[in-house]
Amino acid sequence: MHLIEIEGLAKSFGPIEAVRGISFTLDRGEVLGFLGPNGAGKSTTMKMLAGFLTPSAGSARICGHDVVTDGLAARRRLGYLPEGAPAYPDMAAGDFLKFVANVRGYRGAEAHRMVAQAVERVELGAVLNQPIETLSKGFKRRVGLAQALLHDPDVLILDEPTDGLDPNQKHHVRELIAGMAATKAIIISTHILEEVDAVCTRAMVIAGGRILVDGTPAELEARSPYHHAVYVRTTTPVPEAILAELAALPQVRRLEPSGRADDNGIYVLPAGDADTAQYVRHLLGLRGVAVAELRVERGRLDGVFRDITQAAA
């Protein structure tokens, strides 16, 4: 059984079709990154999975429980962090988590243990007695994460879990997600492409309510024209003649200046699957050009993201 099964899920608000038929399945051990411009339908899809919105068409199951007809059972197996990590601002963080534990059916010592465990996982101990409204954005987000993780659910759905966090906090949240990945099926939505690379085993680009691409982050990177491109920086500008020679190599599609004023960097875009770097290094060595830096690019996700979503628009 798949932990998440979605079939032809659609949602319209009046005349606006926010989600137009999304289908996929997700298994234990997968971390799926939802990518897409604002208004793509990411949050709407997540809200339907979490049982907050009723789908206009199609169905979704969490651990085999339909989110509409068997919603309560589905929500028991699910941890959900809504966008912006809303909570009750007047409540102390610890009281709020205890409330969530109680609602989830844990009582007394067991509830206490669940809360303590979640607090430790997201490192919330220092602010446990503070009202949530007085917490910094990072801590508020962690309260939301603790709420979602509290019952150690099989399925986690996190809507922009790192939005608004500083780089250290982002790193911490990513580590947290990566640490849980093996035992759960996780969906996160994000605008940050490096995040997909850092934590996701699978990436899905959504725009206009449809899935445009579904693959591994590496597959997504491979769509970039810069995938396996060779970046070369030299101490002095490379003479025109040698540039022409480089461009003429059968393994090279074309050259592109790095676009930065302060260096002599050029991108050598590869033709086919050849190990272009080797040929570039060989030629430059032969012509006696002093190379300061030479590296192979993995591909630029933001470019891929732009190409995919703009082509669809």
Next chain:
Amino acid sequence: MGTIGVIFRRELAAYFTTPVAYVFIVIFLVLAGAMTFYVGNFFERGQADLQPFFDFQPWLYLFLIPALSMRLWAEERKSGSLEMLLTLPVTVPQAVLGKFLAAWVFIGIALALTVPLWLTVNYLGHPDNGVILAGYLGSFLMAGAFLAIGAACSALTKSQVIAFVISAAVCFVFIAMGSRIVLGPIEATLPGWLIQTVTSLSFLDHFSGIARGQVALSDAIFFVSVMALFLFANTLLVELKKAD
């Protein structure tokens, strides 16, 4: 303790972690006292009962209960916490009942704090305590009905101000059902049986019976029915509008 109980406890505790509870209780007690002694001429009447106290309760509730109920759903929707709450294993009817019961018990606490009035009247004379108890019961039931109306109105909107104004207006209509204000415009056009139906929905009529010690089951059933109806509407409204 089921899910309703967990929500009930959180809601009730929330009143006391913010100034809402204290402001509400103090204002309620001050106004109830002022109405009883100054407007109701408690002493000048020379009678050992709480009639002047109960007579003003509907008017006190008219604006105090919407002030209490306006935040019930509007605030949750505005802050987004409704999405958090309803994606926990909680059904909408459980949330509706938990919130309603907490607010109702809170009003019950405020009402119970008027006990010094009851002690005073027992010190001064020999009132019929059965009548007074019936008055409290009637007042509590009527408060529940106002509260259910207020809760349903709060589910209509994200704006607490709008929720307050609409609840107060709807509550006023229910208070004044039997009076010229409501009956005047419809008397000429509507058939007699409908006018009678409208009149029979008057909170004032149902409450004044109980407050005078005539505890009719029908009055109690009336208030309970109003609560049930509006809580049902509340549930539907939350389901319908939660995503707006």
